[in-house]
Amino acid sequence: MPEFLLEVGTEELPALDAPVLARALGDKLAQVLKEERLGFSGMEIHWTPRRLAVLVRGLAERQADLVEEVRGPAVAVGLDPQGNPTQAALGFLRKYGASPQDLKRKVVGEKEYLFLEVRTPGKPAREVLVGIIPDLLRSLPCRKTMRWDSSGVAFLRPIRWLVCLLDGEVLSVRYGNLTADRVTRGHRFFGPRELVLNSPAEYVEKLREARVIADPGERERMIQDAAKGVEGEHGVRALWTEELLGILVGSLEWPSPVLGKFPSEFLDLPAPVIAAVLHEEGKFVPFARNGEPAPVFLGFRDGKEDEKGYVRKGYERVVKARLRDARFFFENDLKRPLAERVLDLREIVYEARLGSVWDKVQRIREICKHLVDSLGLDGEQGTLLDRAAFLCKADLTTEMVREFPELQGVMGGIYARHFGEPEEVAVAIEEHLLPRTRADELPESTLGTVLSLADKLDTVMGAILIGEVPTGSRDPYGIRRAANALISLILRKGLVVDLFSTIDAALELYPQIPEGRDAGAVKGFLVERLRHIIRDDFGIPHDIAEAVLAVPRGDFLGALERARALASLGRDAALAELAQIFERLRNITKGHELTSFDPELFQQEEERELWREYLKAEGRVRQALANRDFAGALEALLPLGGPLHRYFEKVFVMVEDERIRENRLSFLRALLSLFLEIGDLSVLSV
């Protein structure tokens, strides 16, 4: 069976984009091959910063034949009374080169038609591939596109060569100004500029001889093995981040470790500062020994080991210069206490309509005060939290944070500790930006958690109240991310807090908001994010998310817990019946206000039965809700299904007598509200 190789040779792709594009290339090719009826037995994806490649194994020689039923004239038109083909049918047969005995009859709708089975023979794989490759390349999803010549072709970076081989044969594919060939390129400095491939099968090994590791997994192993080697030899532990590893894998064709050292005089710098210097631009792997920074780092040269040691010297010079900068910033920053810097925040504009960072800090303090009450923190914690809130943004005025923005918060904590603030305050400041994204690590301390919540809530509220609601991919203020982090914090930390009442209380902190904007927009936006998060991060099925969010509540954790209770029910006939009954309940009470009702006016036994069950259930539901036992509440509701069913079978609600009718509706409305304590069951797809 033939093998097929497509390689797209590029100038250096951004490190984190290359894998995304390579996967897309593979997925799309697989999809197109399927559409084109070209079977294959296996596919390998390879990529480096300079190439995206897909190797297809066991490709069919040609497309499977296409068999289609083609409709001709109606039988009444196509056949004469004797059953012989008319001119119309003969024309139809001529068109497809068929004879009368090939005709079939089939009823479509009300009429019977003549049909032919038309077989289109499959084309050779070669022919099909030549046609589909340009469209395939055009369809690759680029985050941003550029042009590099006047061919009209656009991509993330310039495409400089194409390899398109079906076994030993070059397919004559043209794309932009390029014509596909069998010539790839070796490593930029340590391989041949041109490398002739005789067949797809030799791709990986020929590149290896040319100092290119085409398999990203193998490069990742080489990088991690090098770090492990250092760990073993020096008794240290590598401080990896996913991003650092991704950038290294994505920016090297042949990772060659270069171990560097820096003078131990820099070890008195805070560990996060040293890590930030080394992580900068995704360059070096830092190490720790017994939790303290170690004066070694690992860099990777592309292509070949550093025989002469020049690269190591260069790396060490860069690291030393940056550490010296960092020391300079650190010492300057320590010249002024953190608390004194808070006033400088008046000079930093947060947002024209939302004032300075100082104003933001005042709002965070107010929101914290509200949260202290609703979370039941004690007075001492409240005082410490206020101090942490007061100081939390002061590090924005430090040189270190201006140079290394990712150290915001962390430096605040370090400086707070240095200037004798209580440890709880320092930790809260350190943690108050966590989680930065919905998957990021969480604050450990209570005060850090509350401060983070207040900060994020202010960010989201402020932006939405001034009308900066993110749309599509446009989110200049990063509001979606802040909201996701905020909700993720509540859900993952298990915080029982009524966000809506906090939002209502905080509304007066934003005097500049334009007419017509209110808390509703903020709540709506947050609920919308909550919907996404419980679905995507917590695996709640779509319909259950809809059900529990039908009545939006400020208790976001409660929404997740309600959803989990519903999800644990299992989708059986009983639930399906309940969902149906609930829908009737909802429809019949539509527009009816929740008012009192009088059980004395019930006339039928089914009403009284439902009333008794309702009383039992209500007590149990309220009790369970008070204990946040949503599964228990749901369980208490389930027995209402039978009586409700019988009620709807026997009781005619909309009677002439207004008093009876209104009373029945009021009762059903109360029943509805009780169900809505869990959610709108009618949207469940069971």
Added chain:
Amino acid sequence: MHEYWRDQGCVIFEPYDVEKGAGTFNPATFFGCLGPDPWRVAYIEPSRRPTDGRYGENPIRLRLHHQYQVILKPPPPDIQDLYLGSLEYVGIELRDHDVKFSEDDWESPTLGAWGVGWQVWLDEMEITQFTYFQQMGGMDLDPVSVELTYGLERIAIFLQGVESAFELNWSADVKYGEIWHEKERQFSIYNFERADVERIRKMFELAEAEAKACLEAGLVFPAYDHTLHCSHLFNVLDARGAISVAERESYIARIRELARGCAKGYLKLLEERRARVLA
């Protein structure tokens, strides 16, 4: 560098005698990238960036540094190899070092310009910004141009094996620091602490008015000079901390409007003349 790029057919240009933040602002780049005619140019450009001043106390961060700027329109397909060749030409043995092209998309909101490309790292020190311009003065470019901006101090530091720009030998017996250190210190004091905000704002308004008047008269090159003044004065105000976030946007938009006017005027001129009017 001059020899190397002259052999690639570049006009060897001179620094333009109006203050600017980067070699990109030189008319040889701004106007040279516009229009359909091929254009190759190379020159040194002293580049002033008030906010980068460090009172002469940082070894590589400078208020004024020297760029070597190359524009190739259209970019030849082997442009990366050509670029690497220039490094070898000035004495960097690439196979003994580590060269990486690291994603960095360039943008100048004031010029209404953006492009796609890399920072080039030599043993993890940034030495070049490598950009395929896609827009200039708000105009889509066809053909596109490639811009190479070398940091000359960085490359010299590398070649001379010193740790600070101020230690560089400018000649056999004159150090870089002897010429530049006091200037760095004084301009840092001026830009960060002393520049008179009100007067600078007025100067900005005057330069802006003059640029607009020139544009109305169809005098794009004088208009562009005044646009450059505006851009630099804005940078001084910014370093002085005199511009709020909200104002910032509007200042940038005002300069971009002038740059766009210059670009439009220049393209109109090209159309009318039907003859080359280069850069």
